[in-house]
Amino acid sequence: MRIHYSFDDSAARLPLAIRSTEGVFDRAADLRNAPGVQLVELTTQHMLNTGTTLVDELVHYFDTGTPSEADPYALNACYVQRDLLDDLLRDLRDRLPSLVAFDEIEALFPASFERDLNLALAFTVVGVPAFGYVRSFSDSEGEEFHGMVVNLAQAYPHLESELGQFSLSLLADTIRSGFFNHEGFQLAYGEYRESLGRPSNAPVDLLKDALLSRGIAWYLSYRHDLTFYDEALGLNGDSLPKCVVSWNEMMDAARDHTISDTRLDEWLRPRDVRHPGELEVDVVGYYAARAIGEQHGIDGLREAVAQGPDRFIALYNALGPHTLKS
Structure with missing residues (x-):
């Protein structure tokens, strides 16, 4: 088993950097093309049954000063804590190499299992108000990928609610072991079962x-x-x-x-x-x-x-x- 991953923080970095309608238009191409934004946008549209794009919501927000009534991308939760999220994103980027430990999953499979698993990891500050979620998708050539999204706007409330405290080291542990490795193992085990033949x-x-x-x-x-x-x-x-x-x-x-x-x-x-x-x-x-x-x-x-x-x-x-x- 070999786990390959790419990391994208565009769904966190771009919304936090934009501060005006003109900024939305200036970064519209980046927002539409960034893999992390696409992953968050597709998931939000699917889960909330909406066709609204992040660009549309951002334009509305900066034109009116408030999110739309539905607020599918939870822009209010994002911008109320903009400074905090800016700091959190910067701190986590500094720790990025230690946030991924997929070798711990690879070690759980026999050496004879040589299938590759491709994962797209993303940070966001907008979208579905869940701390972490997984979405599977296929690229233009039909190759399957699995996206894992961590919503930093939910980091403080998630850890305070579930563990009774917050710290940067605890958040890093939760991302690495409690989410990436937890979900990654189940995806890898599914691949392993498939490799053995049609699962019962x-x-x-x-x-x-x-x-x-x-x-x-x-x-x-x-x-x-x-x-x-x-x-x-x-x-x-x-x-x-x-x-x-x-x-x-x-x-x-x-x-x-x-x-x-x-x-x-x-x-x-x-x-x-x-x-x-x-x-x-x-x-x-x-x-x-x-x-x-x-x-x-x-x-x-x-x-x-x-x-x-x-x-x-x-x-x-x-x-x-x-x-x-x-």
Whole structure:
């Protein structure tokens, strides 16, 4: 596995630099052509069902002094904190090499897996009001790329809300491990499954793949400072026994073909959650990955990825007080 990435901060740098309608027109070509702006614009239009462009919104803002009524690019949130965001962007650019650690993901896959994964990383201060999101797209030649966007306008409220504090070093850790590596591993694991042949869509296989991919992704988010995240997020394992029981019941139902689509969706639906304690498959997967990682290190996790979810479950069952059905 080789992960290649490009970085673009145009959706942060350009909006912060523009201060007039004339400035919008002067930079209109840059706004339309910059990959980061295009990524943010396409996502915003898709998620909010709007055809409005960033250039249109910026013109309206500087003509009237206020965003449009819909404010799809959240310009008000951006410009209210312009000075703060200017400083934050500058500080993060200085730390840029340390914000990417995809070698940690590459190490989790067998050496025989040689597929390339192309990622476009972007900073923005406008657009959908989420701290981070992933969007997949294809270029003009049909080659697939995956875009990862960090919205710096959401950085302070996100960390204050989820972790109870803000610091530049904590933000850097959250971007690198909690977002880039978390989402990057799940994308890479999807590529790995594809390389092994047509993935099964049987409920039991979907559940087990989610257990492994989401569990390891959460472990990558927190493993560099488990003590801090245990305290900040209340990750004390109290919910694990109940979730294990639910997992075993789900596996029985999946094998008996009595599982409902609604119940399966409750376990598999991706959500913007702050920690693995909010979705049962994440709870079980995280603690399984953590136990394997702490006992066997990268070698154990790589073995689980290479051999599949049944090996992941077997490694955990050999270590933990709970037995997971596979």
